[in-house]
Amino acid sequence: MIRNPDSDLLQESISLSVPKKQGEKAIQLLAKLRLLNRKLTPQALDDQLHVPLSRAPKPQEQELLESVLGQQSLLREEFRLRSETVGSLGKVLAQQLPSSIIPLVSNSFDVIGDIAIIELSPKAEPFEKDIAEALMKVHKNVKSVYSKAGPVTDNRRLRPLHHVLGVNRTQTIHKELGCRLKIDIAKAFFSPRLSGEHGRVAEQVRPGECVVDMFAGVGPFSILIAKRLNDVRIHAIDANPEAAKLIEENARMNKVQDRIKVWSGDARVVVKNNLEGIATRVIMNHPSQAREFLEPASEALARDGGMIHYYTFAEGADSESKARKELAGAMANSVWKLEKIMATRKVRGVAPMKWQIGLDAKIGPA
Ligand SMILES: C[S@@+](CC[C@H](N)C(=O)[O-])C[C@H]1O[C@@H](n2cnc3c(N)ncnc32)[C@H](O)[C@@H]1O
Incomplete structure (x- = not known):
């Protein structure tokens, strides 16, 4: 029995992001230019395809890529090894x-x-x-x-x-999507298998937003968002004081301490006492218990609502639909309204036929 079906190793690489419809053309051109990193697997994120490169393109190659592919951007991120x-x-x-x-x-x-x-x-x-x-x-x-x-x-x-x-x-420095993260595997949660999810959520955040990361761990969502954007305010909460300490250190190590406020305590209490009505976006990455925190998560949102990234575990062929039903059921009696589930995805396998599921949900006043 293979216990963890999705545990391929990750490796950081420079990459090119192009609209999905340009994906095949981009791969062919990159292969011709000997720029394609064949050891790593390209990944689709929203409507973009991220293609790992073997090296940075030279200026004339960059020009050629732009003239053939149009809009594109160079990034540094992690890919699964083939x-x-x-x-x-x-x-x-x-x-x-x-x-x-x-x-x-x-x-x-x-x-x-x-x-x-x-x-x-x-x-x-x-x-x-x-x-x-x-x-x-x-x-x-x-x-x-x-x-x-x-x-x-x-x-x-x-x-x-x-x-x-x-x-x-048990302490180490882990590199993820251009961030350096101090991890202590004995003291605070961290999983490299969530790297794609950290990147996917961070890409959605726009300048000027206020984000509440309710179960921040050592801060991989918060740090990445703060590294990508100067004009952003983040509240990173964790009930494990060791995790909160590591977020502080990671914020300093990545020079983003000016835009992250760290709270050590129960997210319910921290939101109630300090963070009601302020957020454009709330991240709820605590799949086993997120459901119990939907009310405080909604209360953290600004009065006209915002986006909640909700996580849960679900099993079977219809796991994604089960997760959507769970969220809709939990919101049914709330003073907040589930306006629309914008996206659903399997984040990672946790057991045979069982997944962590991620939902992006637009929440508004009822
Ligand atoms: C699955 S981990 C998520 C870590 C992080 N978001 C990541 O992507 O690596 C869940 C985290 O929630 C924290 N936690 C558990 N109960 C909590 C609560 N009531 N309030 C705040 N944090 C809590 C745990 O200490 C743990 O670090």
């Missing part, structure tokens, strides 16, 4: 482990900064040191390997971890 590239771990493991073990491990790890976190089935556990060694051989930047040693225990969304190999240090 499966052939990820497969190199499988090849190294194949030399060291019984072949029956390979399918159990080849897809079940995350890399955060220079730390790898593996999740092993009981059958693969006796081989954890060999697996960790192989991982460090393939991914030269990995200095420590930990394994997940139990389920998520409390509201901080942390799991117990067990040190397997390398330096026994």
Whole structure:
């Protein structure tokens, strides 16, 4: 059994963003110019296709791209490694482990900064040191390997971890979409699998907005939004004081502390006492409990309403429709009105046939 179907590794790359309808033409031209990064997978975000590049285009190449493709922009962001590239771990493991073990491990790890976190089935556990060694051989930047040693225990969304190999240090610096994030895997939640979602939400924010990030973790949404826009106000809340401390540090490290106010405490209380009626947008990335916070999230919005990014877990073939029904049901008795669900997407797989679902919802006064 492969436990985490979406855990391909991510790698940062310079990229070109073009309207989706230009996608095929862009890929052909980039390949001709030897600018296409074939190790990484292009990704679709809203109506744009983001194509990873092997290097920055020279000025004359840039001119050619503009004349053929029209409107486009150069970005720096993370892409999934193509499966052939990820497969190199499988090849190294194949030399060291019984072949029956390979399918159990080849897809079940995350890399955060220079730390790898593996999740092993009981059958693969006796081989954890060999697996960790192989991982460090393939991914030269990995200095420590930990394994997940139990389920998520409390509201901080942390799991117990067990040190397997390398330096026994849980702090690291992780790069995501051009931001440097200090992470402590033992003290505050972070998942590199949410990188696409952080980018997708940040891209929607416009200058002049006020954003409330209700369950901010170490601040990946907040920091990215603040890095993209000077003219923005962000309130980043987390009930875990260690997470709040890390947001403060991350804001300073990314030089955006002037536009992020960090609140350590229960989002319900922080909003009620300080943040009612101010936001154009509220981010609710706490899928297991977001539903219980819809009232304070709506109250944080300005009086004429705004956008809520709502997250939940849902299973089965109709998971997205279940998530939409959950949000509509929860808003039915509210003094606020669910005006329109603008977008629904599967953010990441969390178990076989179970996903974190993200909804962008326009909320207005009833
Ligand atoms: C799934 S994590 C999301 C982290 C972050 N948004 C990200 O994308 O990495 C949920 C976060 O909500 C925080 N949390 C849980 N209950 C909370 C509450 N009542 N008020 C504020 N934060 C809370 C947890 O400490 C955790 O950091």
